[in-house]
Amino acid sequence: MVRPKLLAPGGSLEMARQAFLNGADSVYVGAKGWSRRTAEYELEDVEIEAIVELASSMGKGVRVALNTLFSSQELSLFIEKLKRFESMGVEGVILTDPGVMALSKELCPDLEVHVSAGANAINNEDLFFYREIGVDMVVAPCNITVEELAQMKRTVNVGLEVFLHSNTCFTYLGKCLMSSYFRYSSHIDEYGKDHYWGSPNRGGYCHRVCKARWNLEDAEAEMKNEMFLALDDLPAYVEAGVDCLKIQGREYNPRLIGEIVALYSQIVDSLQDGSFYHRLDFFRDRVEELSLRRDRERNRRTSRVLEEAERDLEVASVA
Numbered sequence: 001m002v003r004p005k006l007l008a009p010g011g012s013l014e015m016a017r018q019a020f021l022n023g024a025d026s027v028y029v030g031a032k033g034w035s036r037r038t039a040e041y042e043l044e045d046v047e048i049e050a051i052v053e054l055a056s057s058m059g060k061g062v063r064v065a066l067n068t069l070f071s072s073q074e075l076s077l078f079i080e081k082l083k084r085f086e087s088m089g090v091e092g093v094i095l096t097d098p099g100v101m102a103l104s105k106e107l108c109p110d111l112e113v114h115v116s117a118g119a120n121a122i123n124n125e126d127l128f129f130y131r132e133i134g135v136d137m138v139v140a141p142c143n144i145t146v147e148e149l150a151q152m153k154r155t156v157n158v159g160l161e162v163f164l165h166s167n168t169c170f171t172y173l174g175k176c177l178m179s180s181y182f183r184y185s186s187h188i189d190e191y192g193k194d195h196y197w198g199s200p201n202r203g204g205y206c207h208r209v210c211k212a213r214w215n216l217e218d219a220e221a222e223m224k225n226e227m228f229l230a231l232d233d234l235p236a237y238v239e240a241g242v243d244c245l246k247i248q249g250r251e252y253n254p255r256l257i258g259e260i261v262a263l264y265s266q267i268v269d270s271l272q273d274g275s276f277y278h279r280l281d282f283f284r285d286r287v288e289e290l291s292l293r294r295d296r297e298r299n300r301r302t303s304r305v306l307e308e309a310e311r312d313l314e315v316a317s318v319a
């Protein structure tokens with residue numbers, strides 16, 4: 001059985017160090033203003049360079065998320081970034097826009113291209129298309145079942161990556177526009193790139209407005225948005241030949257990320273040496289403990305981003 005790669009978040013140099021020390025093969029980082037996270041968890045090019053140097057000293061890899069959508073005016077900025085990251089020695093880039101994926105393969109053929117979960121590749125035809133334009137890996141949206149993944153992997157010869165730690169939105173991630181309606185102000189940065197604060201697709205971030213209490217025809221309701229740390233599906237993922245297992249969470253504490261990576265590294269080892277089911281109770285306890293700590297951090301952050309969105313709405317209604 002081939003051992004899948006373990007990919008962890010690199011929200012900071014310290015997080016990348018924790019991830020590598022605890023068994024991650026690679027980390028992914030967000031270039032400032034160009035990924036689907038808030039600026040405080042994205043990195044300047046010089047910070048990314050430091051992580052690439054650390055990775056290469058430890059025999060590890062770095063991928064850069066540039067997974068927003070660009071206008072034609074922003075393409076030259078993107079190409080500059082792409083070439084800079086290639087010369088730094090990053091192993092690949094995570095992209096959402098199909099046109100930009102083909103362009104990247106043309107300009108920098110040695111740089112791996114990974115299709116972001118935000119592109120919503122949900123069926124075999126999507127996978128055939130991405131393989132056709134030369135991508136190396138497709139990140140599967142969280143809503144896809146293990147059975148669907150196994151079937152996709154059998155049918156299309158392209159790398160597949162799945163989330164071990166993420167959240168399942170009730171929509172498809174890249175197609176949810178709710179946050180943009182709540183916070184629609186924008187600004188153009190000093191390089192000429194446009195950022196819409198409420199849109200993760202356009203340089204802003206998701207304000208998780210689905211987590212607010214919604215009054216739907218007088219009945220209070222909460223939309224589905226659950227965090228998970230995968231466990232029971234792991235044997236089936238590995239059996240299906242999934243190539244990469246991804247842990248999300250650039251916004252968490254580096255120590256917590258280090259512990260999550262260490263756990264999954266042990267789980268992947270146990271699947272290789274056949275001890276997974278003997279150790280399942282231990283893994284389950286550990287997943288539960290880490291989930292509680294993760295939830296505390298996440299709830300604090302959700303309250304903060306919801307408050308930001310509500311403040312923007314109040315300003316807009318006063319104006």
Ligand code: SF4
Binds near residue numbers: 169
């Ligand atoms: S608003 Fe909710 S459902 Fe939409 S992308 Fe954000 S977390 Fe997912």
